[in-house]
Amino acid sequence: MADSLERILPRVQKPARYVGGEYNEVIKDRAQVKLRMAFCFPDVYEIGMSNMGMQILYGAINAEPDIWCERVFAPWGDMAEEMRRNSVPLYALESGDALGEFDVLGFSLGYEMAYCTVLDMLDMAGLPVRSEDRPELSPLVFAGGTSCCNPEPMAEFFDLMVLGEGEEADIEVLRLFQRARDAGWTKSAFLREAAKIGGVYVPSLYEPVYNSDGTLAELRCLEGAPEVVTKRIVTDLDAAYYPTKPVVPSTEIVHDRVNLELFRGCVRGCRFCQAGYVYRPIRARSAQKVIELGREMLENTGCQEATLLSLSSSDYRHLPEACDGLLDWCEPRSISLSLPSLRADNFSMELMARLQKVRRGGLTFAPEAGTQRLRDVINKNVTEEELLNTCRIAFEGGWNGIKLYFMLGLPTETDEDVGGIAELAARVLHVWRESSPNKQRGVRITVSTSCFVPKPHSPFQWEAQVDMAEYRRRVELLRRSITAKNVTYNWHDADTSFIEAALSRGDRRVGMAIEAAWRRGARLEAWSDYFSFQRWLDAFADCGLDPAFYATRERGEDECLPWSRVNMGVRTQLLLRERHRAYEGKLSPDCRAGCSACGAAALLDEGVKCDG
Amino acid sequence: MDRLRLRFEKTGKAVYISHLDLMRVAQRVFLRAGVPLRYSEGYNPHALISICLPLSVGTASLCELMDFRVAAGLDLQELPGRLTAVSPEGIRFLECYEPERKAAGIKWLEVGGELEYDGRAARDIAGEVEEFFAREHVEVTRRTKRGEGRFDLAGHLRGFRVESAEGEKLTLRALVSAQEPTVKPELLLDALRQSAPPLAPDFGRFTRIETYDADMRVFR
């Protein structure tokens, strides 16, 4: 370890997150490997190490014997300051080598509030933040992850972006880069060639042209760039790489457990939900594989908890079989299984009762909207009756806390819908009074609301976000409607949602605001410790941009959207149809009840069916 | 033989693992190695592992002791190697045995220190440092759970000596009281900073070397 680092570490909080050395970290011989990649996660260690996507890609890339992929996280404020003050450049945990020694920097882009941190990490690595200011081929700076589905806000900073799942595409990019480096190609020659790899979006090959009203006229393809870049997927999850030897952190992280992925995609089609659309088509692991992977991972890590991950666990066809198989192995070893994102139905409750022997804490449900009308608008297929029924079973089963998540500001929402949230909470409380076997223990019902953020590639991608004053009015309305003292109401800030909305549907000019915000000191903006609303307003103003133009403006259905060159699998026609059905208050069947031919199945290999 | 004791090293990158984190790290090491740990009874069973003397973050050790309980017999000879093979970098198990004495019997810790003086010759400072710690009273203000208080190192610090002074680095050895009272070696630096600032180094690192009982016999 470098002497300067050793001197800094005793002065910062939780130094263990800055040194690596954890069990299962991958160490290779610098002299033997042909390519070195720094996998950069633009948030702190505790968050990044909990991220399943990062675990998968770290393992998949390191499975290539001659490529060494190392981890880099954003240091917390105290550490970042110490590093800058002592001229310690950002380094990778495995080797401790500065990022300047790497061939490739790959960023994981999962949420908009991490954008500024990407710039900060590049700067701490001693690199110019803009792609055009890095004329050399090396190092290549690219990104992957969900947020790349609108690549434009971060287009100026990355050399290329990989859309969709990276297990295969990332390695293709790395191999092409290796060839280019060894043959001495120029950066632009490499990028032109890279654009031919499926799923690769090269921002410099698309030139935005704007209308006089500030909307996008087109993204002009340059130098033969593909008209549309289609995301990549892994077709067969059973055959796909899975990290059975994940790095085991030596210090506390957010989710310190074995992550077991059940399936990808979601059959539900909630209209506000980006994830529900961009992760399609549906591909499931077999129960056998889940059990096998789970056992292997638990043995290789010594973790005492495994969690079964997917967007909607109840929709996993083999759930009972997989749970049985895992429980048979876990129970005698005092290993617990957890199952987030369950639906509020009876089957799920029975399962929860089995998994959670000790009924501490609360159960969480997300009805998302307070009235059936609005739930129909968003295609959230849960009825009040089902929800209350589930709550009844939960209370009877000994749980005494329920958390209910809602969004305010959904399209067509009225004051009646807002009031409906309070009424729903009151009914849940009523159910508790009727059904709790042990009323002395009391009950805690928590209602949380966030402000709806319209996201690219969802049926609500054209919607206006409600403005902040209106959101606050609805919060206040709800706050006054909730009178029972057993019901607690928490609400998210309007500020963060507004900025998130402006970034998520931004065009390339928004990148200037991101850079301006970073120059004004923004980093780790997902943390309330660091988020500053005023700084964002100033940053947008610096660039002559209005965040409201991006957040609260309804897009025309024929408007050219910044992500129009990106195909995430689902046809825009289907998104539009869903949008119109929303306004008609019509439900659409989920994939299990009937395939609506969303288009995503076309991404599968020939002969493979969508598991929807 | 269900009560066992392990002696292990915690050096290199592992010095940054906190005492609390080390408990979980140890539990996972045992599970990976397939050691049948014993768990506490009750609602929320936890593995019966205890680390004898908490070690400050940043301090290395060649002589850590950990007591644990197992539910079945084990080959004690091969256990340390088996555990080390599944441990994070810097954790190395040395031996495993059935303890004869309770950890409360540890009284003294032999510690080694390296003090770095940027741009100064350690040779010129060595004598004064030795003199400083040989004083009849070495008072230092320290923070404890009960707040700030004055503490006299004398009587709880023994055999302080400078082993070498080369270039800008001074190497020292000392015995510090391990418990009742607990004297962390960093306290030596605090004493210098507070009472003899010119002798305070720019950086210091410490290593625990050996554990002793009150009669100065090596504690196992």
Ligand code: SF4
């Ligand atoms: S192809 Fe059909 S079943 Fe598959 S995700 Fe699309 S709508 Fe659902």
